[in-house]
Amino acid sequence: MSKIVTRFPPSPTGHLHIGGARTALFNWLYARHNQGTFILRIEDTDTERSTREMTDSILEAMDWLGLDWDEGPYFQSRRFALYQEQIEALLQSGRAYYCRCTPEEVEAMRQEARQKGEKPKYNGRCRDLDLGPGPGRVVRLKAPLSGQTVFQDLIKGANAVDNRELDDFILRRADNTPTYNLAVVVDDALMGITCILRGDDHISNTPKQVMLYQALGFALPDFGHVPMILGPDKKRLSKRHGAMSVLEYREQGYLPEALINYLVRLGWSHGDQELFEPKELVDKFSLNNLGKSACIFNLEKLDWVNSQHIKNKQPAELAGALLSRLHKKGLPEIDRGYAEKIVPLLQPRVRTLEQLAEQATFFALPDQDLDYDRELLENYFTVEIKGYLQELLAELKRLDEFSQSGLEDLVAGFLKERGIKFKLLAQPIRIALTGKKASPGLFETMEVLGRERVTNRLSRVLEMLDANRISSGKVGDSYGI
Ligand code: GLU
Numbered sequence: 001m002s003k004i005v006t007r008f009p010p011s012p013t014g015h016l017h018i019g020g021a022r023t024a025l026f027n028w029l030y031a032r033h034n035q036g037t038f039i040l041r042i043e044d045t046d047t048e049r050s051t052r053e054m055t056d057s058i059l060e061a062m063d064w065l066g067l068d069w070d071e072g073p074y075f076q077s078r079r080f081a082l083y084q085e086q087i088e089a090l091l092q093s094g095r096a097y098y099c100r101c102t103p104e105e106v107e108a109m110r111q112e113a114r115q116k117g118e119k120p121k122y123n124g125r126c127r128d129l130d131l132g133p134g135p136g137r138v139v140r141l142k143a144p145l146s147g148q149t150v151f152q153d154l155i156k157g158a159n160a161v162d163n164r165e166l167d168d169f170i171l172r173r174a175d176n177t178p179t180y181n182l183a184v185v186v187d188d189a190l191m192g193i194t195c196i197l198r199g200d201d202h203i204s205n206t207p208k209q210v211m212l213y214q215a216l217g218f219a220l221p222d223f224g225h226v227p228m229i230l231g232p233d234k235k236r237l238s239k240r241h242g243a244m245s246v247l248e249y250r251e252q253g254y255l256p257e258a259l260i261n262y263l264v265r266l267g268w269s270h271g272d273q274e275l276f277e278p279k280e281l282v283d284k285f286s287l288n289n290l291g292k293s294a295c296i297f298n299l300e301k302l303d304w305v306n307s308q309h310i311k312n313k314q315p316a317e318l319a320g321a322l323l324s325r326l327h328k329k330g331l332p333e334i335d336r337g338y339a340e341k342i343v344p345l346l347q348p349r350v351r352t353l354e355q356l357a358e359q360a361t362f363f364a365l366p367d368q369d370l371d372y373d374r375e376l377l378e379n380y381f382t383v384e385i386k387g388y389l390q391e392l393l394a395e396l397k398r399l400d401e402f403s404q405s406g407l408e409d410l411v412a413g414f415l416k417e418r419g420i421k422f423k424l425l426a427q428p429i430r431i432a433l434t435g436k437k438a439s440p441g442l443f444e445t446m447e448v449l450g451r452e453r454v455t456n457r458l459s460r461v462l463e464m465l466d467a468n469r470i471s472s473g474k475v476g477d478s479y480g481i
Contacts, residue, residue, distance in 0.1 A: 004036030005194045008062075008069070009184065011043045012054035015245035016061035018297065019199060019229050019237065022263040026197045026226065028067045029264070029285040039191055040072035045183055047077065061246040065256045066278060074191075076183050083178035086186045086216060087139055087171055095215040096171055098137045099126040121167035139172040141208075141215060149207040154224030155290050156200070161207040169208055185209050189218035197287075200225035224287060226267050227294045237297050253325070253353030254302070258309040262302045266295035275308055303351040310350060315343035318356065325357035331364045338363070341448045345440040362434040363449065367456040370435050372464070380428045381465055388418070388425060389432070393458045402451045404443045411443075432461040 006027035010020055031038035040062070044050035059073065090096035101109075101122070110120035127142060143166055150160045171182040178186075188196065203225045213220050231241035243249060249259055261276050269291065270276075270284050310318065319339040327333065342363045343356070350356045362370060381389075392414055396402075399410055415422055430439055433454060439445050446454050 002194065004031055004034040005039065005192050006031045006036065006197065007039040007041055007188065007191065007193050008067075009041040009043045009187075010058050011046065011049075012051060012058060013046065013049040014054060015247060016058045017244040017246065018263065020058075021061065021065060021067075021246050021259070022229065022266055023198055023226070024062065024067050025065070025260060025263055026268070026290070027195075028069075029281055030195060030197065030287065031070075032282045033285045036194075037070045038068075039074070039193070040069035041074045041187060041191070042072075042076065043180070043183070044075055044077045045177055045180070047177075050077070057245075057247065061250075064250055065246065065260060071191075074187070076187065079183075079187065080178065082190065083172075083183050083186050084176075087178070087182065090141070090171070090215055091139065095142050096139050097127060097129075097142055097168075098131040098133060099140045099168075099170075100131055100134065100137050101125055102136070119165050122169075124168055127168060136174050138170045138174050140168040140170055141211065143168050143208075143211055149210050151206060151210050151220065151223055153203075153206075154195075154197075154222055154287055155227075155292060156203070156225055159203070159206070166207060166211070171212075181205060181208050181212060185212040185216065185218070188221060189213065189216065193221050195222040195224070197224045197226060200227055224290065226290060227292065229266055229297050230294050231297055234294070234296070241297060242299055253321075253355065253357075254306050255309045255313075255353070258306040259302070261309065262305045266297070267291050275305065307351040310353070310356070311347050313347070315340045315347070318343045318347070318353070321353045322356055322360055325353060326360065326364050329357060329361070331361065332366060334364045338448075345444055345448060349440065362436065362439070367453055367460060370457060370460075372431070372435055372461065376431050376437065377461070377465065380431055381461070385425065385428050386462060386465055388420070389428060389458060390462060392425070392429075393455060393462070396451065396458070397455055399451070402447065402454075404447045407443045407446050429458070433457050 008020075008024040008027050010016065010024075016024075028038050030036070040059075042050075042055055042058075044055070055073075062069070087096065091098075099122075105125075106122055109123040109125070113120045113123070122140070126140070131137065144163045147163050148160045149163055149166070150158070153159050169181065170179050172178055187193075206223055206225070210220060229237045231237050233241075238244070243252065246259065250256070257278055260278055260281070264276065264281055264285075265274065268285070268289050270289060276284070319336055322339050322343060323334070323336065326339075339360075342360050346356050346359050350359060392411075395410060395414060396407075399406055411422070411425075415425070426442055427437065430442055430445075431437065433439075433445065433449060449457075
């Protein structure tokens with residue numbers, strides 16, 4: 001088998017979106033699995049809508065996803081001479097011709113065809129006029145008038161179009177710019193692309209491209225058209241269904257390997273396996289397992305996949321992300337060692353890195369900045385509990401080994417001596433240390449917070465309660481700082 005060469009050719013008119021990323025991924029995986037070449041090509045022939053900013057954003061998203069390319073990025077805007085050369089060759093060989101019909105005239109022809117119940121198309125008026133170049137003239141392909149254009153789709157099977165349904169489509173516009181179909185075929189042929197995997201929104205272009213390969217005398221690549229990604233309402237995925245851009249998912253705290261894992265399952269399967277690492281995907285990827293049916297985008301499943309990848313990481317791998325997200329939230333810096341201890345407590349509890357940072361906030365906040373909800377203090381801190389917490393505080397200050405097991409032993413003894421249940425103190429302690437009713441296990445949280453934070457926070461709550469003169473278990477008005 002000859003070397004596999006695939007490509008991803010985004011138009012830089014928007015950010016890399018979920019659908020584009022999946023296309024890039026399939027092409028990347030196919031090339032990597034076969035030790036082939038993956039080419040990145042920026043299709044910026046539409047100079048009005050293409051921007052440098054979007055090109056940079058696409059490259060950044062590819063980079064973040066780990067979809068590295070072997071060649072490129074090539075820019076179509078710098079390859080116009082190559083397209084002109086091929087158009088000239090077609091004109092020379094009589095496989096293309098100049099057309100002087102105005103857009104209004106062409107529209108009238110399309111209208112006429114519609115009225116006759118036919119497909120709207122250019123009627124070939126200039127086909128045999130042998131016109132030369134001139135202002136306002138386009139170049140059209142002299143498409144076959146009869147027969148069929150056939151190709152074998154890797155996913156959808158045999159595909160045949162009656163040539164009478166297609167017209168002499170434009171290769172070069174009046175402003176001298178090449179059309180998408182011309183540029184894409186010239187590039188794919190000259191870059192030696194052996195396999196084109198793309199969304200099935202392009203399948204109607206493929207017969208035209210096949211005609212062009214034939215007219216230019218290039219060998220046909222393989223084509224595979226993957227079903228579009230749909231929203232849960234079965235309509236084509238759009239902003240209405242949530243974030244579209246890959247970088248937005250980065251922002252929201254998805255891991256690149258989780259997004260890759262999720263995207264690959266939108267159209268590809270390997271038995272009933274759901275979780276994959278990128279390396280494993282390279283090993284297992286095969287075109288045979290690409291599915292024919294539409295794929296539904298499901299945010300809940302993406303969240304689940306992300307949560308699993310978060311769980312499987314070493315804490316040190318997530319500490320950097322935690323530090324930078326806390327920093328973005330305006331929290332004072334904490335040291336890396338502390339972050340690495342916080343991460344494992346939260347890994348099983350979060351679905352995104354953003355949730356990780358949110359749930360780590362109480363660890364990072366300086367003791368004096370922890371806020372308490374008035375109602376929580378009112379409900380949980382009776383005079384009796386306050387008394388116990390004061391005694392416990394004194395013991396915590398003296399405890400030799402401030403570890404989870406040391407703390408468990410201390411508290412067990414404390415409860416036993418007084419004949420009280422853990423239930424009585426657990427929530428008040430949790431609230432004093434975290435400001436919340438839910439947190440990771442109390443003793444592991446205490447160990448990670450460390451003696452200083454634990455004792456400071458407990459003392460502070462007790463002082464706040466004192467300052468508000470507790471009577472019958474209720475506290476006064478303000479608990480702020
Ligand atoms: N630039 C086209 C797009 O972004 C490429 C289509 C193709 O793969 O041929 O849709």
